[in-house]
Amino acid sequence: MTISDLGEFGLIEAIAAALPRSDRTIVGIGDDAAVLSAPDARVVATTDLLVEGRHFRRDWSGPADIGAKAAARNLADVAAMGAVPVALLVGFAAPGNLAAAWARDMVAGLAEECARAGATVAGGDVSGAETILLAVTALGDLGGRDPVTRSGARPGDVLACAGVLGESAAGLALLEAGLTEPAPLLAAHRRPAPPYPAGPEAAALGATAMIDVSDGLLADAGHLARASGVQIDVDTTRFPGHPALAAAAAALGRPGPLDWVLTGGEDHALAATFPPGSALPPHWTIIGQVRAGQGVLVNGNRVTGHAGWNHFGN
Amino acid sequence: MTISDLGEFGLIEAIAAALPRSDRTIVGIGDDAAVLSAPDARVVATTDLLVEGRHFRRDWSGPADIGAKAAARNLADVAAMGAVPVALLVGFAAPGNLAAAWARDMVAGLAEECARAGATVAGGDVSGAETILLAVTALGDLGGRDPVTRSGARPGDVLACAGVLGESAAGLALLEAGLTEPAPLLAAHRRPAPPYPAGPEAAALGATAMIDVSDGLLADAGHLARASGVQIDVDTTRFPGHPALAAAAAALGRPGPLDWVLTGGEDHALAATFPPGSALPPHWTIIGQVRAGQGVLVNGNRVTGHAGWNHFGN
Numbered sequence: 001m002t003i004s005d006l007g008e009f010g011l012i013e014a015i016a017a018a019l020p021r022s023d024r025t026i027v028g029i030g031d032d033a034a035v036l037s038a039p040d041a042r043v044v045a046t047t048d049l050l051v052e053g054r055h056f057r058r059d060w061s062g063p064a065d066i067g068a069k070a071a072a073r074n075l076a077d078v079a080a081m082g083a084v085p086v087a088l089l090v091g092f093a094a095p096g097n098l099a100a101a102w103a104r105d106m107v108a109g110l111a112e113e114c115a116r117a118g119a120t121v122a123g124g125d126v127s128g129a130e131t132i133l134l135a136v137t138a139l140g141d142l143g144g145r146d147p148v149t150r151s152g153a154r155p156g157d158v159l160a161c162a163g164v165l166g167e168s169a170a171g172l173a174l175l176e177a178g179l180t181e182p183a184p185l186l187a188a189h190r191r192p193a194p195p196y197p198a199g200p201e202a203a204a205l206g207a208t209a210m211i212d213v214s215d216g217l218l219a220d221a222g223h224l225a226r227a228s229g230v231q232i233d234v235d236t237t238r239f240p241g242h243p244a245l246a247a248a249a250a251a252l253g254r255p256g257p258l259d260w261v262l263t264g265g266e267d268h269a270l271a272a273t274f275p276p277g278s279a280l281p282p283h284w285t286i287i288g289q290v291r292a293g294q295g296v297l298v299n300g301n302r303v304t305g306h307a308g309w310n311h312f313g314n
Numbered sequence: 315m316t317i318s319d320l321g322e323f324g325l326i327e328a329i330a331a332a333l334p335r336s337d338r339t340i341v342g343i344g345d346d347a348a349v350l351s352a353p354d355a356r357v358v359a360t361t362d363l364l365v366e367g368r369h370f371r372r373d374w375s376g377p378a379d380i381g382a383k384a385a386a387r388n389l390a391d392v393a394a395m396g397a398v399p400v401a402l403l404v405g406f407a408a409p410g411n412l413a414a415a416w417a418r419d420m421v422a423g424l425a426e427e428c429a430r431a432g433a434t435v436a437g438g439d440v441s442g443a444e445t446i447l448l449a450v451t452a453l454g455d456l457g458g459r460d461p462v463t464r465s466g467a468r469p470g471d472v473l474a475c476a477g478v479l480g481e482s483a484a485g486l487a488l489l490e491a492g493l494t495e496p497a498p499l500l501a502a503h504r505r506p507a508p509p510y511p512a513g514p515e516a517a518a519l520g521a522t523a524m525i526d527v528s529d530g531l532l533a534d535a536g537h538l539a540r541a542s543g544v545q546i547d548v549d550t551t552r553f554p555g556h557p558a559l560a561a562a563a564a565a566l567g568r569p570g571p572l573d574w575v576l577t578g579g580e581d582h583a584l585a586a587t588f589p590p591g592s593a594l595p596p597h598w599t600i601i602g603q604v605r606a607g608q609g610v611l612v613n614g615n616r617v618t619g620h621a622g623w624n625h626f627g628n
Contacts, residue, residue: 026356026461030464031461031463031464031465031541032392032394032395032464032524032525033394033395033397033454034358034359035356035359035456036356036357036359037355038355040355041353041354042340042350042351042352043349043352044347044349045347045349045350045359045401045403045453046346047404047405047439047449047451048439049405049407049439049443049449051441054442054443077347078346078347080346081349087359089360089451091361091362091363091405093363123359123360124361125361126363127365127368127369128365129363129368129445133407133443133449135361135363135405135447135449137359137403137451138347139357147340147341147345147349149341150344150345210346211346212346227344
């Protein structure tokens with residue numbers, strides 16, 4: 001049974017049947033548009049594309065993981081504004097000969113990640129295409145808080161991080177080398193676990209700026225620094241030891257895991273700046289300092305070379 | 315200059331610079347997510363995919379038309395709920411060797427159609443891909459009105475239509491035959507002009523159900539009939555004469571334009587049902603009758619055969 005056999009409307013019905021509804025959904029899947037409650041009188045909205053062969057490979061990730069990852073990327077962007085994820089809209093393009101079971105498992109993964117974040121799927125669209133593409137839009141609720149943008153960091157603030165760094169990049173390097181251990185890193189690449197509640201929490205704790213780490217810590221700290229007009233100095237002695245990352249580096253003959261931690265994206269950790277003296281819960285690790293100036297330093301030294309990923313490059 | 319030369323961030327900056335901001339935009343392009351005001355405390359949201367070779371051809375449509383059409387499809391869905399379009403989020407996937415000017419012109423077309431609808435572009439994402447794909451999400455504001463869903467039509471209601479029917483399908487048929495006249499029909503295919511204000515207007519006039527005609531009048535009336543649990547009888551004697559459609563039918567050796575009017579999608583007219591005796595403004599044409607029963611009739615006869623378009627078919 002392929003999605004072409006199901007047909008457009010059959011596929012939409014199969015998807016809708018697999019998804020829970022939320023009490024925030026006034027009109028759900030099956031009309032011209034969804035209607036969601038927005039009691040805060042503001043709505044947070046972000047959209048992201050996942051393209052087969054560029055953002056995922058079907059031989060490296062199963063459909064549920066791919067669906068979950070597509071959701072996670074967008075839900076993390078909502079959290080990075082200090083908002084609570086409410087709903088996704090999902091555009092799904094695929095070849096007609098794709099197995100219907102693949103599409104259903106992908107949607108199940110999407111729904112699982114939504115549930116982890118407290119969100120639902122409120123609508124979507126399906127289309128034929130040569131390769132699989134997921135276009136996910138996430139909507140979120142600020143719950144009365146001010147949005148935490150990238151531009152509020154001030155000299156004297158500290159840089160802190162919630163969630164993991166480098167695991168997805170290490171998992172990808174292992175996959176590229178044909179290795180299967182340490183397995184948790186491969187799992188982290190296939191299905192990142194962004195710390196969604198840490199976003200609204202950071203807003204409540206007075207975060208001055210925040211970003212979802214999707215391009216790599218140094219690149220994303222660079223986005224914060226540029227938007228805020230400050231310099232950010234990352235202190236690598238603050239990173240806790242990570243035996244699995246160290247084992248992966250050893251297995252691949254690399255000097256150590258720091259490159260993954262500093263430049264690996266796709267874990268969707270949250271990086272935020274807080275006023276000096278902020279009392280942060282333990283899952284927020286202070287990893288740097290905000291100063292007057294510009295750019296990103298590592299242990300006081302200016303960064304050169306690779307610090308991110310150009311999506312039109314190789 | 316290609317979009318690969320511009321790079322991901324250069325392309326986003328070029329796009330952002332070309333777009334007007336709106337006073338509804340609290341946080342716009344350049345952060346993890348946009349923040350929009352939603353004074354109604356509800357938000358209307360819909361998403362749609364446009365895939366090169368399936369929804370448009372670059373040799374038949376220029377980039378501004380393709381951008382405008384991608385916007386129109388989604389903005390019309392918002393209007394069909396009785397809402398006013400507020401903002402778009404745009405995912406844009408394309409080969410790295412695409413001319414940067416093409417991308418800029420596409421965005422200009424998007425912005426033009428947004429302006430026609432009173433909306434803005436609040437965010438987006440770019441990615442590499444083998445073929446061009448646009449994933450557009452539209453958000454809208456109900457302004458205190460109840461959403462007009464597909465499910466409220468009642469026996470005794472009239473079916474009415476605002477906007478044009480069949481022009482896009484006729485234009486496509488002319489393009490497929492290599493013809494260039496009547497030119498307005500080709501233009502209607504390349505850049506549909508949905509009657510956005512008619513959506514909120516219909517809601518205010520007491521419309522009981524409404525749909526954006528994107529699959530063709532009969533197919534979309536079928537969606538309304540099924541969701542509402544009613545029968546809809548379309549009266550073709552109500553359609554005004556249309557010299558350009560008649561000329562196109564003659565040029566293509568077809569018996570007449572009625573097939574385009576009844577089954578052509580993509581004009582994004584609005585079809586709505588109204589209680590009997592409703593006083594409708596002249597741009598709403600009564601074209602049928604709602605009865606107890608099920609399915610769609612044409613002049614009292616049950617429809618057989620083609621009545622829509624399966625996106626996984628040919």
